[in-house]
Amino acid sequence: MRRLYSSLVDGRGFDLCLIGIPLAFLIVLSGVPLIYNVVMSFQAVDMFSLGSFIRPWVGFENYRQLIAQPEFWPIMGHTATFLAASIAGQFLLGFALALFFWTNFPGASWLRGLFLVSWVMPGLVVGAVWNWLLSGDFGVFNFVLRELHIISDNVFWRSDPAFALWSVIIANIWLGASFNMILLSVGLSSIPDDLYEAAELDGAGALTRFWTITLPMMRSTIGALISLGLIFTLQQFDLFAAITAGGPNNSSNVAQYWAWDLSFKQYDFANGAAISVIMIVVVMLASVYYVRSTRHEVRG
Amino acid sequence: MTTQIEFSGVNKHYGAYHALKDINLSIDKGSFVALVGPSGCGKSTLLRSLAGLEKITGGDISIAGEVVTTLPPRKRDVAMVFQSYALYPHMTVEENLTYSLRVHGVSKGERKKAAAEVAATTGLSDLLHRYPRELSGGQRQRVAMSRAIIRNPKAFLFDEPLSNLDAALRVHMRKEIRALHDRLGATSVYVTHDQIEAMTMADHVVVLRAGIIEQQGRPLDLYDKPANKFVAGFIGSPAMNFLPATVAEGRAATIDLGKGPIRLTIPVAAPIGSSVLIGIRPEHITLTAPGEGRFDAPVAFTESTGSTTFVSTATNPELMVVETGRRMVANGDLVGLAFADTAVHVFDGATEKRL
Numbered sequence: 001m002r003r004l005y006s007s008l009v010d011g012r013g014f015d016l017c018l019i020g021i022p023l024a025f026l027i028v029l030s031g032v033p034l035i036y037n038v039v040m041s042f043q044a045v046d047m048f049s050l051g052s053f054i055r056p057w058v059g060f061e062n063y064r065q066l067i068a069q070p071e072f073w074p075i076m077g078h079t080a081t082f083l084a085a086s087i088a089g090q091f092l093l094g095f096a097l098a099l100f101f102w103t104n105f106p107g108a109s110w111l112r113g114l115f116l117v118s119w120v121m122p123g124l125v126v127g128a129v130w131n132w133l134l135s136g137d138f139g140v141f142n143f144v145l146r147e148l149h150i151i152s153d154n155v156f157w158r159s160d161p162a163f164a165l166w167s168v169i170i171a172n173i174w175l176g177a178s179f180n181m182i183l184l185s186v187g188l189s190s191i192p193d194d195l196y197e198a199a200e201l202d203g204a205g206a207l208t209r210f211w212t213i214t215l216p217m218m219r220s221t222i223g224a225l226i227s228l229g230l231i232f233t234l235q236q237f238d239l240f241a242a243i244t245a246g247g248p249n250n251s252s253n254v255a256q257y258w259a260w261d262l263s264f265k266q267y268d269f270a271n272g273a274a275i276s277v278i279m280i281v282v283v284m285l286a287s288v289y290y291v292r293s294t295r296h297e298v299r300g
Numbered sequence: 301m302t303t304q305i306e307f308s309g310v311n312k313h314y315g316a317y318h319a320l321k322d323i324n325l326s327i328d329k330g331s332f333v334a335l336v337g338p339s340g341c342g343k344s345t346l347l348r349s350l351a352g353l354e355k356i357t358g359g360d361i362s363i364a365g366e367v368v369t370t371l372p373p374r375k376r377d378v379a380m381v382f383q384s385y386a387l388y389p390h391m392t393v394e395e396n397l398t399y400s401l402r403v404h405g406v407s408k409g410e411r412k413k414a415a416a417e418v419a420a421t422t423g424l425s426d427l428l429h430r431y432p433r434e435l436s437g438g439q440r441q442r443v444a445m446s447r448a449i450i451r452n453p454k455a456f457l458f459d460e461p462l463s464n465l466d467a468a469l470r471v472h473m474r475k476e477i478r479a480l481h482d483r484l485g486a487t488s489v490y491v492t493h494d495q496i497e498a499m500t501m502a503d504h505v506v507v508l509r510a511g512i513i514e515q516q517g518r519p520l521d522l523y524d525k526p527a528n529k530f531v532a533g534f535i536g537s538p539a540m541n542f543l544p545a546t547v548a549e550g551r552a553a554t555i556d557l558g559k560g561p562i563r564l565t566i567p568v569a570a571p572i573g574s575s576v577l578i579g580i581r582p583e584h585i586t587l588t589a590p591g592e593g594r595f596d597a598p599v600a601f602t603e604s605t606g607s608t609t610f611v612s613t614a615t616n617p618e619l620m621v622v623e624t625g626r627r628m629v630a631n632g633d634l635v636g637l638a639f640a641d642t643a644v645h646v647f648d649g650a651t652e653k654r655l
Binding site for chain 1 (some may be wrong): 447
């Protein structure tokens with residue numbers, strides 16, 4: 001008894017406790033629902049069997065049904081567009097901002113901190129703000145584009161099937177760019193100044209230094225950021241709920257919103273689970289890449 | 301001798317801080333010049349200004365006859381070895397060496413050939429495909445130097461390149477850098493805070509303090525004829541002993557070590573009654589039996605390295621004596637101190653300039 005006590009207070013038992021508590025937390029709140037979801041995607045589920053864990057096993061029937069739905073491929077296409085455009089936009093804008101603040105003009109760090117406001121705002125609030133900005137008849141976005149003579153007539157961003165997805169993408173880029181900027185700023189500042197000085201003395205101009213020093217030295221940061229971006233973007237639900245609700249006519253519907261729609265609006269839990277499992281696989285792959293790129297950091 | 305590098309009236313301000321004050325310095329082609337001084341004296345700033353990494357706020361710098369004051373670093377054709385080596389961590393040794401060639405559009409085949417040639421002379425041939433993180437400190441140092449050599453620049457700049465190495469390797473690299481300099485016939489500017497490095501490696505030593513050149517010249521001239529108290533104390537190890545003295549009649553001065561005035565002959569004339577500083581290097585004092593030297597002093601403590609014995613006296617101010625070999629004196633023993641008249645340096649008490 002005393003040995004057990006001393007082990008718990010100061011020894012292996014204490015270590016196990018420290019690991020055990022967060023592990024139990026993760027298992028209860030993430031692990032079990034995840035497994036439950038995976039199991040459910042292989043079962044026949046309806047409103048009446050919702051409460052039981054043992055349900056008729058149907059194999060890949062749910063997946064077959066899901067893929068057979070006419071909106072499946074368009075929604076997958078939208079998801080891919082949303083991912084690619086959001087990640088590219090957030091990354092490029094974030095990198096541009098990071099480089100801008102890197103020049104360290106007076107007040108740069110202060111201003112950089114302010115940019116984080118967009119990142120800490122809840123998606124629903126950001127969605128509401130962008131609803132006004134993107135509004136077809138009185139939106140500021142249209143006004144700016146019109147004054148710049150980029151468009152001649154108002155664009156009804158949220159209700160035009162050609163633009164609905166892009167209105168969410170624009171809001172999402174705005175939401176995520178500052179997070180990209182912060183991580184990239186950290187990456188930039190971790191490159192020692194004397195490397196640039198050495199490169200400059202070696203004859204490299206600003207652009208050459210960027211391509212041969214900055215980018216390669218940032219490789220692990222960029223890898224981590226892209227995989228994090230993939231994970232965060234696949235989790236982006238609030239903006240869809242707030243801006244377009246997947247419409248009009250599924251033109252801005254994406255996998256994560258569709259999963260919710262199937263499960264909790266159409267009560268088709270089996271198909272909702274199936275699409276979630278597909279997303280889990282994608283996110284897992286991104287996570288593996290994330291872990292790999294943070295492990296292979298270049299050290300001097 | 302032609303002048304390779306010339307600083308004329310160079311000033312550098314950081315805001316209100318005046319880091320370099322009207323520096324005039326010319327460096328001969330093929331010479332090895334050491335900039336030495338305590339930290340914050342401006343030696344690194346001067347070197348970085350030469351490289352173009354710092355913009356000077358006044359004056360001109362020219363390299364090989366061309367004024368480069370406004371040129372960016374990459375157009376100055378100088379190579380620098382950094383204290384941290386600044387090797388590109390994501391490139392192999394070969395890529396590190398040939399980076400400048402790559403930037404200048406030299407073909408891959410020629411780059412490989414050039415890298416192999418330089419690596420052969422610096423002993424890096426087996427390491428060409430390693431990354432900097434896989435190298436020891438001395439090997440990194442060699443890569444940094446080879447990266448400079450491969451460019452065949454107008455001048456080599458060294459910014460305290462040995463301070464990250466252990467003592468034994470430092471002594472070895474000192475010789476290696478100097479040998480390399482001689483072989484290449486290059487012009488080198490070497491910044492260090494270590495006066496021994498400056499004395500042993502350089503043809504010409506420039507001592508800086510607070511942004512001013514205190515003295516420059518050949519190493520032994522600086523040792524023999526320091527221009528002021530600062531240079532006298534900075535050059536030589538252990539540092540010179542300084543004794544406040546009052547000038548007396550007949551080319552003499554009196555010092556007081558706490559036991560009444562002692563009369564010493566001085567090699568220069570000075571107004572009688574003026575206060576001066578007498579400087580005597582520890583290695584120029586020899587211990588004798590009491591009463592046989594210039595004066596007697598009790599021993600405070602001794603330190604022996606085996607080959608050398610350092611003896612400190614229990615006087616005010618304390619005197620340091622360096623004896624070659626082992627000297628068996630115990631703490632509290634009375635010893636006589638002897639030195640030649642020529643070993644005495646005299647500095648003005650107020651301006652600290654050599655008299």
